[in-house]
Amino acid sequence: MEMTLTKVHGSMNTFYMFESDEREDFAQLAIRLSALDPDIDGILVILPSAVAHAKMRVFNNDGSEASMCGNGLRCVARYVCERDRVQEAVIETLKALLRVKKEETLNEGIETYAVEIAPVSFSLSSLPMKYGDNSEWIHQALPFVSEKIPFSAVAVPNPHLIGIVPQEMQKDPSHQQKWAQYFNGENEYFSDGVNVSYVTPMENGIFVRTYERGVGFTNACGTAMTASALVSCMAELxxxxxxxxxxxxxxxxxxxxKQGDDIQLQLTGNATYLSVVKFDWSNNAEESSILSSESLEEQAFYEKFVGNISNLSKQFV
Known part of the structure; x- marks a missing residue:
């Protein structure tokens, strides 16, 4: 079966995106496409919804399904808003109905969308995370990891463990990699794994590096960046x-x-289309192949934008 896919990215968190009816082989499709194109982090599937403009499902490159993806949701938001000729829409995800809307451009030539990130929970059972008799873990060291790094656990709804670290730990991500791989393997703390982000305050914001569950180190993770912003505000950074x-x-x-227990989060950024791809999806996954790829011109505008801000973040990478 020949399929038309759009290769997209939000903050270089890259996916193949397509519209479909429900099928049982999305996980296998994500694994096969990721094998053919190591640049992608997974696939975004746009489905009909009885309660919203559309439904989004997200499959990581190892075939696991994510509850949500903030960077991917911006790309889906663009597709749905352009398809339905609207400025705002509601997208159904696995755990919430989320509002999305077109925004003023970040920079010339960059399609920009804002998406709601919800629900938010600090209950360890929602990640899930088990650590002694604790029900929450906010801005405290995990002594077996480090006495010096304050960690916070939060689900948005993807599970996140967020540590605030000095700049030198961003330059050398070996510590983060060691513990992220441990927490996403067989361990006593996170039965379903967890996204692990290290955050460092900057003069005009924060820098975030994320090891994503089911992916590994990624250029960006939308829910991780939003959860990191929340934790940074709570820590008064x-x-x-x-x-x-x-x-x-x-x-x-x-x-x-944040007003009392009421927390409202929104993520705004690019929704860039990279190329249109023809893909032959065979019943035998090994025989499936990319037939053609037509590059679009949007990435040049995004690279110009990144070039303009590179001096601010290059100290961390």
């Missing part, structure tokens, strides 16, 4: 409101509002 979040793939804006 940055003020509540709009937080500039830099990452190896670029920069996004995370809006954080």
């Amino acid at each position: 940055v003020p509540y409101g709009d937080v500039a979040v830099y990452n190896p793939g670029g920069m996004v804006k995370c809006s954080v509002s």
Whole structure:
């Protein structure tokens, strides 16, 4: 069966995106496409929804399904808004109905969308995470990992463990890699694995590097960046409101509002189309192949944008 895929990215978190009805082989498709194209982090599937403009499912490159993907949701938001000729829409995800909308461009030639990130939970059972008799873990060291790194655990709804670290630990990610691989293997703390982010405050925002569950180190993870912005506000590293979040793939804006227990999060950034791909999906996955790829011109605008901000983040990469 021949399929038309669009290769897309949000902050260089890269996917193949397509519209479909429900099928049982999306996981196998993600694994096969990732084998053919190591640049991608997975696939975004746009499905019909009875309660929203569309439904989004996200499959990582190892075939596991994510509850949500903030960078991918921006790309899906663009597709749905352009398809339905609307400026705002509601997208159904596995755990929430999320509002999305077209925004003013980050820079010339960059399609920009804002997406709601929800729900938010600090309950360790929602990740899940088990550590003694604790029900939450906010801005405290995990002594067996490091006495010096304050960690916070939060689900948005993807599970995240966020540590605030000095700049030198961003330059050398070996410590992060060691513990992220441990927490995403057989371990006593995270039965389903966890996204592990290291965060460092900057003069005008924060820098975030993420080891993503089911992916490994990624250029950016939308829910991780938003959760990191929330944790940074709670730790008084940055003020509540709009937080500039830099990452190896670029920069996004995370809006954080907290009144009592009510937390509102929004992620704004690029939704860039890289190419249109023809793919032959065979019943025998090994015989499936990419037939053709037509590059689009949007990436040049994004690279210009990244070039303009590279001096701010190059100290971390």
